[in-house]
Amino acid sequence: MALSPGWRAFTSFAMNCCGVLRKAVRSSGFPLFPWGHCPWRGTGSFLDPEMKAFLEENTEVTSRGSLTPEIQLRLLTPRCKFWWERADLWPHSDPYWAVYWPGGQALSRYLLDNPDVVRGKSVLDIGSGCGATAIAAKMSGALTILANDIDPIAGMAITLNCELNQLNPFPILTKNMLDLEQEKWDLVVLGDMFYDEDLADSLHQWLKNCFWVYRTRVLIGDPGRPQFSGHSIQHQLHKVAEYSLPEPTRQENNGLTTSTVWEFQP
Ligand SMILES: C[S@@+](CC[C@H](N)C(=O)[O-])C[C@H]1O[C@@H](n2cnc3c(N)ncnc32)[C@H](O)[C@@H]1O
Numbered sequence: 001m002a003l004s005p006g007w008r009a010f011t012s013f014a015m016n017c018c019g020v021l022r023k024a025v026r027s028s029g030f031p032l033f034p035w036g037h038c039p040w041r042g043t044g045s046f047l048d049p050e051m052k053a054f055l056e057e058n059t060e061v062t063s064r065g066s067l068t069p070e071i072q073l074r075l076l077t078p079r080c081k082f083w084w085e086r087a088d089l090w091p092h093s094d095p096y097w098a099v100y101w102p103g104g105q106a107l108s109r110y111l112l113d114n115p116d117v118v119r120g121k122s123v124l125d126i127g128s129g130c131g132a133t134a135i136a137a138k139m140s141g142a143l144t145i146l147a148n149d150i151d152p153i154a155g156m157a158i159t160l161n162c163e164l165n166q167l168n169p170f171p172i173l174t175k176n177m178l179d180l181e182q183e184k185w186d187l188v189v190l191g192d193m194f195y196d197e198d199l200a201d202s203l204h205q206w207l208k209n210c211f212w213v214y215r216t217r218v219l220i221g222d223p224g225r226p227q228f229s230g231h232s233i234q235h236q237l238h239k240v241a242e243y244s245l246p247e248p249t250r251q252e253n254n255g256l257t258t259s260t261v262w263e264f265q266p
Contacts, residue, residue, distance in 0.1 A: 021153070047156055055153075055160060058082055059098060065248030066132075067105040067259075068112060070139075072164040073130050074157060075100060080251070097129045098152035104129060104191025106243045106259035107221030108136035117219075121186035124148065126177060127193040128201075131158030133221070137189070138167050145170040148177050148187075178206050184214040186254035191221040194228035204233045208266050218264035223256040237262040 058081060059074035066073075076083055076098035082090055093120075111118055111133065119141035125134040128147035137145055147170060149160050155172040162169040188210060194200045209214040219240065222228045240261040250257055 010104060011115075044214060047159055051153065052160070053154055055157060055233065059157075063162060065246055066107040067243055067246065067249075068132065068136065070112065071108065071132050071135055073100055073132055073161050074098070074164065075130065081155075092153055093151055095153070097131075097149065097151060097157040100130055100132055100249075101192035102151050102223035102245055102249055102253055102256055102259040103193070103225075104133050105219035105221070105245070105249065106223070106241070106261050107189055107191045107219060108133045109243055110219070110241050110261045111136040111140050117144040118187060122184075124185040124188045126188060126190050128158055128172075129154055129191070131161045131172075133189050133191050134158065134170060135165055135167060137187075138162075138170060139165070141186075146173055147171070148173045148175075150176050178202050182206070182213065184211060185210070185216050187217045187219065187264040189219050189221070192223070192225075194220070194222055194231060194233075195225055197227050197231075200224055200227050200231050200233070207233075207264055211264065220262045220264060221259060222262065223253065233264065236264055236266045238265055 028078045055074060058076075060076055060077040060079045061072055062077055063072045065070050076095060078084075087094075106238050117140070118137045120143050122144045123134070123137045123142040123146075125131070125137065125145065125147045128134050131147050134145050134147040147155075148156060149158070149172075152174045155174045158172055159169045188207065189204065190207075193203060207218050211218060219226075220237070223245070228234075242258055242260045244258055245253070245256060
């Protein structure tokens with residue numbers, strides 16, 4: 001299985017972090033649910049019916065080809081029309097949420113295999129995308145979960161993916177948390193979030209603060225992207241687990257072969 005030319009361009013584009021894309025994604029950071037001043041009150045129970053129909057029509061439910069076959073997700077696959085279409089015909093912001101990225105896969109596998117890491121804990125999944133890592137945390141017994149992604153469509157996809165896995169949707173926040181006052185979390189997880197140098201710098205500062213103020217545990221999943229491997233955060237990481245990626249994930253990610261879970265200890 002290989003990405004169509006259009007979507008191969010999208011993923012390389014996304015992972016090479018074009019500034020225009022970054023701006024477009026950041027500017028879409030508005031809340032999905034009208035919860036007033038407390039953005040993480042409520043759950044992902046509201047789904048715009050038109051968008052729900054669009055997502056259902058243009059994604060495929062799959063649990064194959066990832067490190068976590070026990071999680072079902074709605075993803076963009078070769079059976080979907082837009083897999084073959086030119087990426088610029090896609091009518092919404094770039095669908096990062098329609099891909100289950102290698103960093104998130106490793107993190108989710110780790111949480112499923114080590115439920116003690118999350119059981120009874122409050123967990124924040126930043127850049128949740130399809131929501132798989134938040135779903136893994138919920139399956140492993142996390143007490144409270146917040147899935148955060150600045151793309152409002154990701155919020156809807158996460159809600160659908162919770163339903164697919166027979167989970168009550170957990171709260172979803174589509175504001176940029178890096179701009180908000182920090183809250184205390186027992187664990188913050190980030191899958192494949194270090195794909196852009198500016199974002200990596202912002203996350204690094206934010207995570208340092210989280211660690212020093214609240215002693216929050218931070219786990220990062222990454223397949224060795226240059227923006228991560230070459231970042232100064234490398235001096236503050238401890239390897240927790242490394243996974244060999246399944247063949248379909250390798251093919252979709254330009255030959256990346258492994259993905260690693262790191263603990264951030266500044
Ligand atoms: C490469 S995807 C990873 C998704 C998921 N964690 C996974 O591993 O499958 C990165 C995600 O981060 C989101 N994102 C980018 N900047 C963000 C920010 N400042 N806060 C929250 N989410 C952000 C994007 O919308 C996208 O869904």
